[in-house]
Amino acid sequence: MKQFAVIGKDINRNDAEAKxxxxxLYTDDLKLPGMLYGSILRSPLAHARIAHIDVSRASALNGVRCVVTGEDIPKVKYGNWRLFPDTQDEYALAVEKVRFIGDEVAAVAATDRDTAQEALSLIRVEYKELPAVFDVEAASQPGAPVLHDYCPSNVSVNRKIQYGDIEKGFAESDYIREDEFNVHAVSHAYLEPCSALAQLDQDGRITLWSSTQVPYIVQCLLASTLGMRENDIRVIKPFVGGGFGGKMELRTWEFCAAFMARKTGRPVKFTLSREEEFLTGRRRHPMKIRSRVGFKKDGTLVAKDLRIKLDGGAYNAMGPTATFLCGNFGAMLYRYPNYRFHGEHVYTNKPPASAMRGFGAPQSLYATETQMNIAAQELGMDPVELRLKNAQVSGDKIPDVATISSCGFIDSIKKVAQMSNWKKKRKSLKPGQGLGIGCYSFISGGVFNWFNTTYPFSAAEIRAFADGTVHLLTMTADIGQGSDTALKQILAEELGLRMEDIRITSGDTAMTPQADLGSWGSRVTLMGGNAVLDAARKIKAQLFGAVSARFNMNVIYELECKGGRVQAKGRPDKGVSFGEAVAMVQRANRGEPIVARGSYTPRDKGLVTPAFGFGAQVAEVEVDQETGIVQVKKMWTAHDCGTVINPKGVEGQLCGSIQMGLGYALCEQFVMDGGKTLNTNFLDYKMATAVDMPPGDVAHVETYEPEGPMGAKECGEGLASPTAPAISDAVFNATGYRCTDLPITPEKILKGMKRGFI
Amino acid sequence: MKQFAVIGKDINRNDAEAKxxxxxLYTDDLKLPGMLYGSILRSPLAHARIAHIDVSRASALNGVRCVVTGEDIPKVKYGNWRLFPDTQDEYALAVEKVRFIGDEVAAVAATDRDTAQEALSLIRVEYKELPAVFDVEAASQPGAPVLHDYCPSNVSVNRKIQYGDIEKGFAESDYIREDEFNVHAVSHAYLEPCSALAQLDQDGRITLWSSTQVPYIVQCLLASTLGMRENDIRVIKPFVGGGFGGKMELRTWEFCAAFMARKTGRPVKFTLSREEEFLTGRRRHPMKIRSRVGFKKDGTLVAKDLRIKLDGGAYNAMGPTATFLCGNFGAMLYRYPNYRFHGEHVYTNKPPASAMRGFGAPQSLYATETQMNIAAQELGMDPVELRLKNAQVSGDKIPDVATISSCGFIDSIKKVAQMSNWKKKRKSLKPGQGLGIGCYSFISGGVFNWFNTTYPFSAAEIRAFADGTVHLLTMTADIGQGSDTALKQILAEELGLRMEDIRITSGDTAMTPQADLGSWGSRVTLMGGNAVLDAARKIKAQLFGAVSARFNMNVIYELECKGGRVQAKGRPDKGVSFGEAVAMVQRANRGEPIVARGSYTPRDKGLVTPAFGFGAQVAEVEVDQETGIVQVKKMWTAHDCGTVINPKGVEGQLCGSIQMGLGYALCEQFVMDGGKTLNTNFLDYKMATAVDMPPGDVAHVETYEPEGPMGAKECGEGLASPTAPAISDAVFNATGYRCTDLPITPEKILKGMKRGFI
Incomplete structure (x- = not known):
């Protein structure tokens, strides 16, 4: 494998010191002269028709500068799936109807926050309450309350995948297992609440600073909802305190900040409270999953029939993608010769679910992996062996959908079994102790252009200077995941420079090259990285030409950028420093600076992704027999993210994933009363904290992904999936309680421990 | 002449509404978390050796975070004339010596302004006073106190120009006139005092926001003084409240802000007080001008011998350029077959003089024009006739220095005479009333690369979008003169777009293309404009190709960008909208956005400038016999700035020039006691105010400058020159007092009215 100078080294994140x-400076830290503070009035009802809104008292309040309702705004629906305009079902402020508790009804901008809050209390809304529905089964019955007139069935998206012959597959199966799994909603719980600040600039344009993962998407959708031209909107992503999928759409406050800035001529800022975030924020899709799997006696998988109903809440949000993906994830990890999937995205009168770390995988794979563990038990096989028997390998295809390229899945399973001393340890467990396994596969960005962009998926510009530095410009959005650092590493490696030689500007739609689809689906390292490489190679070609000419090199010589020099390969004597080479090109161009642009758009990569990451995780737990409290003693993880760009960064992703996985498995949940979220703060919404984190061992099972920059692929989201099934399996092995409805609470364990401790 | 759609229309300045x-937001409006406030300790002595500095008490003061002196900083001298490093004579903080009252000795950064001020009072500096010299004659005598060891003569720059045969010329002259003129220092008096804010960014780089005319120059010089790489410095020019030449160098506070931000890790901001600005700020060069001119009997000029001593103050600053230019301006306006110039830049123990609107012309042309008026009187000719007889015309050369291209000088003289009813009015004046004339020529940017840049002199990048908008990026610095507006007009015209279709980003060294030398010497419209045109033409070529192909056009067809469309010339049916054309190109490039870069570097244009502006001005005055107070009744101006890009903008420049010209002629002066400036506020430093402004008529004598964008050339500085000689001549005609030492104060008039009113 290639020797790297910067890639694979532990690098501090670009934003670490400033943070x-x-x-x-996060969005809420920004202050502009004359700035107004916005607040949002939200529906107290889960489903109602708006009969009348009276804003007169609010407008008259001293300090209030602007009050808007759905009546005042352009009636333009938006949503990320621009390729299918029918899926765009949301107005920035409710028009005629509210569909969940928290639905945005009106917005106020005032000279201070308190006045804005007070004004909200002066707005009188007359509602006509409608019957509401909170359950996917009920919502998809005939006669159920209808949320959106355009969609009388409440099923807004249907997605089917089928290959092989499912009936024949089951007919040929020796052992068939069917289960229903119910997985629940959890919160992104990013530390920085959503915030947006809009300013009307001197030309009537809008600049929007927003805590977003998707500057370009916000730019485009804001333009269409305001009836402005895309490039009259500039979206800047300041420092962002996490997103995890919860900040990847145009949101009401972004629209209102811009709309009200235009209306008042003054900057307007909205920042959500933590209560608003929990009460009304996006969340991971709850899903009702029915999975039927057929095996041969020897454990060979023959067929899988997967039906998933996604509880989408009141609007589509990123639900179409989750619907699309959970069926694809259902076909991953193992070879299913006969596969059928039917996914339905169902409206309910709850806060919309949307993208969240894993994007359909944690739910779908909880079912896959738990069912594999059940099957192993019932077939009398070691779960590791059962997996190894069926594991996908490089070259495997999901017909018409994807081909698996690099694949370290089998090695990951073997490695995690070895690290955890799986076989031996399983046998030596005491009552109340359990060991369990979970696996995952995940995408490195999506290839299906649902946003219908006309630009490359990722782009980069590189400016090279005679002082030996380069400036990398890209619209990618570092939201704390470390993408700026990874892209700098890729560039440093390719140009033979050090990290400190690179300035990066990212996430500004006016200043960086069009376009980048944002930070989601673990796409940035691969797609942004490929765009960087494309641009870097154009820089290199120019430098190589100049150095070749200077040293009168034979045309067959290979050149390299290495150690700050541009030289004949392995011949530092036949070369100059990087800066000197730049100066040579610049002089030859009569002073013109060296600039190159590069881009990446995945082509001929099926419908899902250019590359899949894989991995396996083993959890060891101890369950208290009296309280049912689960203590995770240790986690072992082996994963294949292709080439590891930044070990420290990968470790960060891994720790974060385990923290989220623990919460998903054991403690996080929205406590709902009908459509109302009851736990709206960090005390009542229970997340794993630093002291809950188990020790762990990690192995990077490196492969080389041909489609990835320097062989890299995703590492940020896949690991969100295996933790819950691994813990669940460990709990089963400890207690006999097999969880099919997350989270695994002490109550459920105590109730489910039919046999007592094994 | 070409019909324009946008050029020549009154356009509101881009920054008008925001201001x-x-x-x-000006630099001082910016606030960053943890920001420190800087203050500068200045020398109370005009010339002294620094024996010792004790900063211990200042450093110990609560709230003080950093104290630096000349001992702490890298010993790197700087100055704008990088091409001749010997001219770089300044340290950011005094090293060993102070050379004028106000010379920067130490800087403090503290948590608030008051603490910083208090800390200054705690710094103990032990000086050994040296003899000082305040006069150019005294300073250039042998044995005079020496300011800089490297320059024992105190004459830091010598500039000679000679062509023809000066001795022969005078021998052939029928009438020879020799005069000495003494012109004085005046202040730029920009409304926004200098301010700089530096931040250490996450990669150890520096971002500097500064009220500057020259972001690129500050970037480069800051890098060299800090020992950093150029591109590790980013200079951003926020809104700027005027410069007039006073903000075109690296200055102490810019260095200290950056140096102290690096040292403390915290943002540091310096903002000068008005008192500091007046006490120590740059100013227009006082000059001692000896001019000897020879004429034939009929008024034909034969020879001119010009000697100028520039009072440079303690450092070179932009003095070398002023020395260079005042000799060139001496050779302008009229045809001197035999010409000799010797300019000397002399150090004195006063605040450094530097560039100021006109850059050597107001001084040099005050002599030229006053002497022309004297000669006309003595030769018994009408001053207008004498000028017309000798006026330069298109094609005239200053040997080895410049060729005059477009030239509306004669037309300007004729026009201003006609507008002011010159002949008739001169005869009808009552005692105490006077009419006088002054003329000018000025450069449209310099071509002599004293900054030794390796980049084009101006550059532009244009990004074109399918929504019909374009984004123009340029490092040019709009400091209130309206250059952003002019560049947008040029681009709008060339691409057939409207002003609102164009976003401009300017004056940011990291984000805009390398490079632009800044706003000085009336260079931006011509040089920046040419760079914009160069880029725009590359955009057009792509659009034309796409539209040609779409309509299957005969290859001989001409196409045009007009009225928002790209079409066969005059055939709107054979074309598409600008945005559609962009989309066509973009699709053909598989989504890649359209981007083009352009640049301009003057070549083969001699040593001075690519193009000269011209004009003439007539002033009518009334002088009170008892008080000597001059009232300017009216001004008539006819000027040739090539194509008028923005009449409103030109009018703004004209009004500003007259306001400054009035002050230069009549009331502005630094009252000095040795090296100490006594009038350090707007009450004591007397500028013309709005109520002092005379009514006026203006004629734009348009020519078409082949080297200028759309035929345009300078309009911002030339008009700073004619007002003083015109008023001076009018005062002479009203009172018999001929002023040879500006300003024309009532005292001088009363003293000089030898004959009483004529």
């Missing part, structure tokens, strides 16, 4: 020093 | 609304 640690308190110098990083 | 009027109070939404424009």
């Amino acid at each position: 640690a020093r308190g110098q990083a | 009027a609304r109070g939404q424009a």
